[in-house]
Amino acid sequence: MSVIQGILLGILQGVAEFLPISSSGHLDVAKNLFGLGDVPILFDVLLHLATLAAVCLYFRRKIWELLKTLARWIAQKQADENEKQNRRMIIAIIISTAVTGVIGIATSKLIPNLSVKYVCAGFVITAILLIFSAMIEKRNESKIKPAGNPKSPVSAIQALFIGFMQGVGTLPGISRSGSTIAGALFAGVDRKVAGEYSFIISIPAILGAFILEVKDLEKVSQTIGAAPIVAGCVAAFAAGYISLTLLMKIIQKGKLQWFAAYLIPAGIIGMIFLR
Template identity: 30%
Template structure:
């Protein structure tokens, strides 16, 4: 990749990772539509690391509090709101881990296409709109409960399919289950930490076993830009989502899906 492609792909990753519009789809499309070279494993690790660092640093106080409370709940058997939320996050991570291990190769070999992305972009965009309109929007993330957490976890597993959007699927499920927009977003962002960390470890393992050369300069640029874009995205998304709602993202998903359909079939 040249430097322009590195910058564009890093910004795409950072801006789309936490918006309900699918970062994986946007990273696949440049190679399929514009003919850009595949960014490769090393670049995937770099930009995902940047996004992971952004969410960890943004929610550092919550994560430290949850980790401490969870440790106390294990060692001293004393529960709190933070420890309970931590347990729900762990529970919600299990479906994605299970299906990630069992379906990873099938998805990579059969579902990474523009046609699949076009369909999932539209279908899950409509589901997001319905959830935003029909959801009661009454619960905070601390009122989720283990059943709702597990259901949101299964929605996260669906996001293994390109075009679905991890944040989009989890926010859709959370809204359907009665969480407020802000609570749905916060729960989704917190859920991303263990999943993104696990994915980075797995892809990093594949990278170590890969014979491909590594462009260190491109990796540093990708990591930095992805971090900055993701941090800004999280901050502004949480500031405006309660007033703006999900409709702008639904419209964007429908427009993107229709564009892909036209590109593929016309």
């Protein structure tokens, strides 16, 4: 792999990780077009770690707030109302992560055997999820909602479903952010909370994937080389932060279904022409 290819794959990862179009799926398609069939999956995970750094930077205040709440909780300090909400979110994160972990371990054995045609089919599935989530959210907004805080924490039941949808998003071609945000909207979570929660629960999910694949760290450095890896990770971080900033604005407008206009034709073209 050349440094230029590493940078291009990093930019693609950074853009596709946060925009709901599937980063793993686009990386598979790009590697197919570049003729890079022998790239270890750990390279993809390293690019995911770079975009994870973008998540930590963007949500640094919320993450720090949750960490402080967790420390006070462990120390058995008395919690005010804000900390009680944070504690409920921490419980939800643990539930979602556990469900995703179980599904992720199962799909990790399936991922290397999927052809690029199945990956492209995942683009179409992601588009359908985005369209249906927009329809359901619009229907929910048309109903009279009871008074309350729209930014209330994710419930345990909602966390179970969101964790399942994030697990589905571990399959190449199915966007993790798209399926997770769609799952949150399906479950009735406020769209701003859905976006924030989706990316915060990506932190343990990506770290878990890295732990599963870290055994191949020496192999990936020998196969690819240090320079393409570093260049790709830097590009993924920069592109990822910009994409995340853009997506949070799109989520606020409730326009995630826009991406279906790209995913459906891209998926169909890929299923027809790629091997």
